Amino acid sequence: MLFSKKFFIVIFCLLALTLIFLFGLGLWVKSKKVPAKIMSIEQVERKTVDPVFKNLPVEILKKMEDENKKVRTLTGKIDKIQGRVLSATFNIGDLKGKTYEINVLPDAKFGKTEVDKITFIPKTVDLSFDEIKVNDEIIAWAKQEDIKNLKQFDTEYLEVMVK
Numbered sequence: 001m002l003f004s005k006k007f008f009i010v011i012f013c014l015l016a017l018t019l020i021f022l023f024g025l026g027l028w029v030k031s032k033k034v035p036a037k038i039m040s041i042e043q044v045e046r047k048t049v050d051p052v053f054k055n056l057p058v059e060i061l062k063k064m065e066d067e068n069k070k071v072r073t074l075t076g077k078i079d080k081i082q083g084r085v086l087s088a089t090f091n092i093g094d095l096k097g098k099t100y101e102i103n104v105l106p107d108a109k110f111g112k113t114e115v116d117k118i119t120f121i122p123k124t125v126d127l128s129f130d131e132i133k134v135n136d137e138i139i140a141w142a143k144q145e146d147i148k149n150l151k152q153f154d155t156e157y158l159e160v161m162v163k
Helices: 005-054 058-069
Strands: 073-082 085-090 099-115 122-126 137-142 152-162
Antiparallel strands (some): 137 152
């Protein structure tokens, strides 16, 4: 025989080590390039968004800021029910602890949201007004545009949150 068995084993081992080295080198290079690419993508996004807001007229920026300050939904607990008027104390944000009278309109829709205990996916089902009771946690959507400075508001949709 021209070449011995040992020669083929040495050549096979060198080829295997070379392939492993190249594979590892490829992974190392890839791990170094991906975060750099992500950073460059984020920087491009920021550069394209910032000039848009910088070039807007002051009146439009003020209007956008005013729109963001409006309150259209409230989350809280029902204190009492009198006919189709709910009294509720809200517990989020600047309005925490403030009580509102909610006029439930005749054509209002009601929902009940439960969170599945296994998948944690919320599921909303229809509800009737008669099923709503004191101490229910609710989200009330106002018909008015901004209810922050009001003491009462109308609602066309009310959602009861089940814990």
